[in-house]
Amino acid sequence: DTGVSQNPRHKITKRGQNVTFRCDPISEHNRLYWYRQTLGQGPEFLTYFQNEAQLEKSRLLSDRFSAERPKGSFSTLEIQRTEQGDSAMYLCASSLQGTGTDTQYFGPGTRLTVL
Amino acid sequence: AQSVTQLGSHVSVSEGALVLLRCNYSSSVPPYLFWYVQYPNQGLQLLLKYTSAATLVKGINGFEAEFKKSETSFHLTKPSAHMSDAAEYFCAVSYNNNDMRFGAGTRLTVKP
Numbered sequence: 001d002t003g004v005s006q007n008p009r010h011k012i013t014k015r016g017q018n019v020t021f022r023c024d025p026i027s028e029h030n031r032l033y034w035y036r037q038t039l040g041q042g043p044e045f046l047t048y049f050q051n052e053a054q055l056e057k058s059r060l061l062s063d064r065f066s067a068e069r070p071k072g073s074f075s076t077l078e079i080q081r082t083e084q085g086d087s088a089m090y091l092c093a094s095s096l097q098g099t100g101t102d103t104q105y106f107g108p109g110t111r112l113t114v115l
Numbered sequence: 116a117q118s119v120t121q122l123g124s125h126v127s128v129s130e131g132a133l134v135l136l137r138c139n140y141s142s143s144v145p146p147y148l149f150w151y152v153q154y155p156n157q158g159l160q161l162l163l164k165y166t167s168a169a170t171l172v173k174g175i176n177g178f179e180a181e182f183k184k185s186e187t188s189f190h191l192t193k194p195s196a197h198m199s200d201a202a203e204y205f206c207a208v209s210y211n212n213n214d215m216r217f218g219a220g221t222r223l224t225v226k227p
Contacts, residue, residue, distance in 0.1 A: 004158070040124075042205050042217030043159070056214065091158060104215065106158035
């Protein structure tokens with residue numbers, strides 16, 4: 001039983017550089033979510049996909065952030081021109097849309113440090 | 116707008132004692148409510164969820180939570196704490212399951 005995986009687990013970058021994270025959801029899940037979690041806070045919703053369509057984006061997702069899910073399977077989150085304030089844990093979750101409430105299963109996260 | 120408030124950023128109990136982690140929500144419509152646990156350097160794991168069926172929800176690892184509409188609460192309890200319960204606990208609310216709002220978290224410490 002493979003859960004949600006994220007790569008890399010840790011990323012250290014210099015301010016101004018671009019970074020890209022990858023999320024592989026549970027294979028049959030059609031929904032995929034990205035969250036950001038800063039120290040001492042709960043996760044904050046960034047965006048979500050249903051299959052390959054990006055259906056909702058939080059206002060937290062500035063124009064330096066872009067997420068894709070080109071084939072409805074894995075997803076990437078890119079941050080351009082990173083800033084120190086982007087340092088956080090980036091969490092991915094997936095779920096299977098069905099009747100009732102869909103349970104979101106989380107990956108281990110990618111911890112980003114911007115120097 | 117929906118949100119959750121977790122009272123107490125840090126709770127400490129002795130092994131074998133009752134665990135009570137508080138969560139209050141604000142939502143204009145009946146919400147879905149969740150409790151997740153996060154161990155160090157790991158993702159979030161679902162403990163339990165409320166979806167308007169039974170108000171007392173039983174989850175994994177002996178945890179349960181009771182939905183009280185009159186108090187807008189969804190507190191998490193466990194009768195007897197175990198050392199392995201030490202972790203960060205997050206309450207979350209959603210009414211459309213697309214946009215889940217998390218509380219700030221409560222760190223549970225279990226003393227031997």
